[in-house]
Amino acid sequence: MSGRDWFSVRRWWSVVRKEFLQLRRDRITFAMIVGIPIMQLALFGFAINSDPRHLLTGVLIEDHSEFTRSFVAGMKASGYFDIVAELPDEEAARAALARGALQFVLTVPPDFSRRLLRGERPALLLEADATDPAATGNAIAAALHLPQSVAAKDFTGPLARLAGGQPPFEVRLHSLYNPEGITQYFIVPGIMGVILSMTLVLMTGLAITRERERGTMENLLAMPVSPLEVMSGKMVPYIFIGLIQVSIILLAAALMFHVPFEGSLLTFYCAALFFIAGNLTVGISLSSLAQNQLQAMQLTMFYFLPNILLSGFMFPFQGMPRWARWIGEVLPLTHFNRLVRGIMLKGNGWPDLWSDVWPIGLFIVLVMFVALRFYRRTLD
Amino acid sequence: MSAGAPPAIDVRGLNKSFGAKHVVTDLSLKVQPGEIFGFLGPNGSGKTTSIRMLCGLLTPDRGSGTCLGYDILRESAAIKRNVGYMTQRFSFWEDLSIRENLDFVARVYLMPQRDAAVRRALEGLRLADRAEQLAGELSGGWKQRLALAACMLHQPRLLLLDEPTAGVDPTARRDFWEELHRLCALGISVLVSTHYMDEAERCHKLAFIAHGRLLVQGSAAEVVHSQRLATWSIQGERLAELADRLQGEPGVDQTVVFGSSLHVTGHDAAALGQAVTGAARAAGLHAAPIDTGIEDVFIYLMNKSGTAEQPVAS
Numbered sequence: 001m002s003g004r005d006w007f008s009v010r011r012w013w014s015v016v017r018k019e020f021l022q023l024r025r026d027r028i029t030f031a032m033i034v035g036i037p038i039m040q041l042a043l044f045g046f047a048i049n050s051d052p053r054h055l056l057t058g059v060l061i062e063d064h065s066e067f068t069r070s071f072v073a074g075m076k077a078s079g080y081f082d083i084v085a086e087l088p089d090e091e092a093a094r095a096a097l098a099r100g101a102l103q104f105v106l107t108v109p110p111d112f113s114r115r116l117l118r119g120e121r122p123a124l125l126l127e128a129d130a131t132d133p134a135a136t137g138n139a140i141a142a143a144l145h146l147p148q149s150v151a152a153k154d155f156t157g158p159l160a161r162l163a164g165g166q167p168p169f170e171v172r173l174h175s176l177y178n179p180e181g182i183t184q185y186f187i188v189p190g191i192m193g194v195i196l197s198m199t200l201v202l203m204t205g206l207a208i209t210r211e212r213e214r215g216t217m218e219n220l221l222a223m224p225v226s227p228l229e230v231m232s233g234k235m236v237p238y239i240f241i242g243l244i245q246v247s248i249i250l251l252a253a254a255l256m257f258h259v260p261f262e263g264s265l266l267t268f269y270c271a272a273l274f275f276i277a278g279n280l281t282v283g284i285s286l287s288s289l290a291q292n293q294l295q296a297m298q299l300t301m302f303y304f305l306p307n308i309l310l311s312g313f314m315f316p317f318q319g320m321p322r323w324a325r326w327i328g329e330v331l332p333l334t335h336f337n338r339l340v341r342g343i344m345l346k347g348n349g350w351p352d353l354w355s356d357v358w359p360i361g362l363f364i365v366l367v368m369f370v371a372l373r374f375y376r377r378t379l380d
Numbered sequence: 381m382s383a384g385a386p387p388a389i390d391v392r393g394l395n396k397s398f399g400a401k402h403v404v405t406d407l408s409l410k411v412q413p414g415e416i417f418g419f420l421g422p423n424g425s426g427k428t429t430s431i432r433m434l435c436g437l438l439t440p441d442r443g444s445g446t447c448l449g450y451d452i453l454r455e456s457a458a459i460k461r462n463v464g465y466m467t468q469r470f471s472f473w474e475d476l477s478i479r480e481n482l483d484f485v486a487r488v489y490l491m492p493q494r495d496a497a498v499r500r501a502l503e504g505l506r507l508a509d510r511a512e513q514l515a516g517e518l519s520g521g522w523k524q525r526l527a528l529a530a531c532m533l534h535q536p537r538l539l540l541l542d543e544p545t546a547g548v549d550p551t552a553r554r555d556f557w558e559e560l561h562r563l564c565a566l567g568i569s570v571l572v573s574t575h576y577m578d579e580a581e582r583c584h585k586l587a588f589i590a591h592g593r594l595l596v597q598g599s600a601a602e603v604v605h606s607q608r609l610a611t612w613s614i615q616g617e618r619l620a621e622l623a624d625r626l627q628g629e630p631g632v633d634q635t636v637v638f639g640s641s642l643h644v645t646g647h648d649a650a651a652l653g654q655a656v657t658g659a660a661r662a663a664g665l666h667a668a669p670i671d672t673g674i675e676d677v678f679i680y681l682m683n684k685s686g687t688a689e690q691p692v693a694s
Contacts, residue, residue, distance in 0.1 A: 005457040014487030018476065025475045025514075219471035221437055223488045224460040379437050 007228050015225060015233025019207075023237050029203060033241050037195045037248045041188065041256070055139050055318050057104040058085035060093050065113035067150075067169075071124065074150045075106070080139035093127065097176060098352050100338055103129045103136060103318065104143075116169050123172040130175035131341050132186045135316035144171055177345045188257045189340040190313040192249045193333045196272075197279055197307050200242055204283025205296040207234045208375075213292055218379060227375040231288070231368075235280040242276035243269070253344075262347030271339040274357060278332035278364050285371035307333045332360045385413045388538045388569030389434060391445025391452065396429050396438060396592075403429045404592045407443070411538075411571055411585070414564050418583030419573035422682055426592035427573040428468055431540050434571070435465045448538055461489065464536035468543045470523045472530060474516025478507055481515050482530055489534035501529045520547045528556065532563070539563070541572040545579065557582050577675040588678060590685030600674050609633075609680060610649035611672040612656040614642040616665035629655040634680050645676045 023029060057075070061068055075081040081104060087093045093105040107125040115122040126143050128136050151168050208230075211217040220230065246269070253259040261268075282303060290296035308314050310324050311333035317325060328334045335356035342348035342356070350357075389411035396404040404426040411417040421427050432438040434447055436456025444451070450458045472481045482501050486494040502508045505525055515526060528544060539560075545553045557579065560570055564584075572583070580586055580600070587597035596603050614622065619642040623635040626644055631651025636643045646652035653669065660667035 008490065010490055011488055014484055017487070018473070018480075018484050021480055022473065022475050214474070215467070215469045215471045216473055217471075218437065218467050218469075219465075222435055222460060222463075222465040222467075223485070224457060225488055378439055379432060380439055 005224070006226050008226075011225055012229040012233050015229055016236045019234050019237045032199055032203070033244060034248065036199050037245050038252070040191055040195050040198075041249065041252050053079045053139075053319065054082045055080055055103040055136065056084050056101065057081040057106065058087045058093060058096055058102045059083055060087040060090065060105060060107045062110040063108050063112040067113050067116055068108050071108075071146065071150050072106070074146045075143065078139075078142040078146065080142045095352075097127060097129050098342070098346055098348055099355060100129065100342065104139070112169075119168070121169055123170045125174060126171050127174045127176055129177060131177045131345050132312075132316055135318060136175075140173060140175075144173065147171060185257075185259050185345060186341065188249075188253045188259050189344050190337050192246065192253075192272075192340055193275065193311070193336040194308060194313055195249065196242055196245060196276060196336075197333050198304060199245065200238055200276060200279040201283040201286070201303060202297070202300045203241070204235060204238055204280050205286045205290070205300045206293050207284065208287035209290050209293045209296045221377065221379065227372055227377060231284045231371060231375065235277075235284060238280055238283075239273070239276055242279070243272065246272045246276075259344060261344050263343035264349070267349065267353070268340075268343045271336070271343065271353065271357070274360050274364075275332055275336040275339070278336075278360050278367075281364050281367040281371060285367050285374065288371050288375040307331055310334070312337050329359065330363070332363050335359050386446070386449045387411060388413050388415070389417075389445070389447055389571060391434065391447075392443060394430065394433055394440045394443035394445065396426075396433060396441055402592060404433070404440075407433075407589075407592075407594055409587065409594070409597070411569055413569050414567045415585055416560060416564050416570045416572065416583045418580050418586045419571060419589065420575075420580055420586060420678060421573075421589035422685075425590045425685075427589060428542055429592075430589070431465070431542050431571065431573065435459060435463050435540055437465075461534075462537050464531035464534065464539045466527050466531045466539070466541045466544050468546070470520075470527055472515050472523075472527060475514060477512045477514055478502070478505075478518075478526055479511040481526065482533060485530045485533050491534055497533060501533050505529050521549055521552050524548050525552065525556075528559075537568060539568060539570045539572075541570065543573050543575065545574065545576065553579070577678065580674055580678070586674070588681050590682065595681055595685065604672050604674055604677050607672075607677050607680060609645050609647060609672045609677060610652050611643055611645045611670055611676050612652065612667050613670045614644065614656065614660050614665050614667045615640060616642075616663070618663075622659060622663050622665070626655065626659055629659070631655045634676070634683060636676065636679055643670075643673075643676055645672065645680055 059072060072083060076083060085096065085102065087096065087105065090107075093107070096102040097105060105127045107127070109122065109125070112122050112124070126140070128140055130136055147169055208217070211220060254261065283300070286299040286303065287296055290299055306327060310320065310328040311331050312328065313333065317328060317334065320328065338356045339353055342353055346352075387410050389409055392408045394404055394407040395402070407430055419427050419430070429438060433440045434452060436452060436459050439453070444453065446452060447459045448462050452459065473484070476484065479498060479502065482498045483494065486497050491497050499508070502511050507522075507526070515523065518526060524544060524547070528541070532539065545556055548556065553576075560572070561582075564570055572579075574580065583600070585597065585599055586603050588595045588603070596606050598606065619637050619640075623637055623642055626632050626635050631646045631648045632644055632655050633646040634644070636645075644652065644656050656667050
């Protein structure tokens with residue numbers, strides 16, 4: 001096969017044109033494009049709750065003392081915090097929170113134990129990534145309660161005077177990104193990924209099986225169009241559909257739910273484009289695997305369920321067992337959820353987002369390879 | 381076409397099975413440039429499978445050959461660019477208009493002067509004023525004509541037509557065959573499968589396939605001659621009764637009623653003559669030997685191959 005057989009822009013464009021023309025006459029698909037985002041937003045707009053533990057926590061300790069150690073031990077014992085990092089400075093702490101590498105950072109100020117012994121009731125600073133209030137809420141409650149239990153257990157003997165009455169020190173909470181803990185700030189951006197996954201995978205999933213069922217595939221196969229031209233050509237209209245949906249949801253997020261938008265709109269659309277491409281490759285692959293439209297729908301559902309459950313949309317990611325998180329890490333939706341929240345709520349830029357961009361890119365390449373591999377060039 | 385030109389189709393020993401079903405067995409065909417080659421056989425005999433193997437839509441299990449000089453196994457991309465394939469079932473896009481369908485085809489084949497080609501095709505179809513109508517709204521006959529126009533749009537050197545005139549009215553069929561002869565005068569080769577016997581007679585060469593095996597091929601005269609059949613015709617009324625009586629008589633292999641005449645065909649010319657003249661005399665009817673027609677031969681072949689299905693006699 002020569003290169004011209006493999007891909008010709010003009011032939012590819014003929015497929016793109018054809019798909020647009022057909023889409024224009026497909027009323028139901030059009031209704032889906034607008035209807036599904038609005039319906040889903042209305043349905044999921046309320047809170048989804050849960051109680052995750054083992055949240056990733058970093059410590060920034062500038063005063064190593066027995067009290068500090070026993071407070072950290074108390075945090076671990078609560079089950080909510082896994083101390084995974086010791087941070088050198090405030091800057092590193094903020095960066096880790098912005099990337100989503102850590103949910104909490106505990107800062108122990110330099111003169112903590114001295115002031116504690118003097119009875120000055122010093123404060124520990126607990127910074128929380130409150131993007132997902134459901135995920136961090138219980139952990140915060142546990143942390144705020146810790147001073148009392150630590151004091152009751154550890155402050156014995158000569159220190160007993162510190163244990164009575166008010167706790168001898170306090171934990172000052174600093175909720176970052178979503179200080180009021182409004183669940184909708186978390187849920188609404190999450191819905192975007194779910195809606196895009198659902199509609200785009202389903203619609204492209206039907207794209208090739210539809211040709212097969214209507215008998216037009218035989219004609220298409222007899223023509224000199226290559227698999228790559230057919231598949232990528234069929235994706236193009238849906239890229240526009242995806243972008244329309246993104247815009248609808250963004251508008252709804254701003255107007256109906258008053259979700260703030262901290263980051264750059266351009267960055268946001270770039271990330272969305274990446275995610276849309278990921279979904280379309282999945283849809284096209286399912287379509288080339290399935291024998292008919294019914295099978296394509298079943299496969300779509302099969303793909304869709306783990307996306308809903310394991311991507312951190314429905315249940316907080318950190319609350320899932322390790323194997324489930326591994327599956328979740330493979331799914332583009334998991335990464336897109338982080339990207340959307342990162343851009344909308346944290347105002348993250350590309351350096352912060354990169355760790356969630358490349359997995360989607362890798363996913364696209366691998367899945368497209370599968371799609372081309374399974375595309376039937378003949379009627380065998 | 382010069383005598384040195386390679387055959388349009390030259391395949392040997394093609395085989396294809398789907399699961400346990402052996403659909404095509406040892407198919408060998410040679411179609412010369414500028415020839416109209418008729419492909420006959422009952423439904424399910426492997427005609428469509430054979431045609432699909434020729435244009436690269438199916439990979440043969442065994443066998444080899446060329447189409448327009450290109451290897452059918454390795455050069456299917458080149459074959460697709462130079463062959464027009466018309467599927468048995470209408471396979472253009474019903475949610476595209478007539479013009480959009482033709483335009484898509486022209487674009488896919490990277491045709492220069494695309495608009496002119498589409499306009500010519502529309503005028504040829506006499507559909508210029510209905511160009512914006514959706515293909516799905518056309519009647520069966522018009523769909524066939526659109527499909528034919530679309531598969532000829534890129535000026536292929538070989539047409540593979542799978543029952544192109546099924547369900548088309550006689551006038552349209554006549555127009556269609558005139559068009560085919562005009563094309564083959566330009567050097568285009570055509571392989572056409574059909575059920576219609578009058579169409580078989582319009583082909584330069586014929587092949588008859590049953591149960592995936594090619595039984596005979598050659599010109600109409602060669603095909604008729606090859607079976608060495610004798611045929612008598614009896615004119616008159618109540619021919620069906622007479623036909624029943626003749627069935628099973630020595631020398632009688634087949635009886636077919638064509639309106640007001642009964643064709644009686646058999647291998648053994650002497651025994652057949654005796655049986656027919658005797659029966660005709662008894663019924664008070666006149667019987668005479670005639671030349672065996674292509675139709676008699678095909679009915680004979682079809683019965684011999686064990687399929688109950690009858691061809692459509694026109």
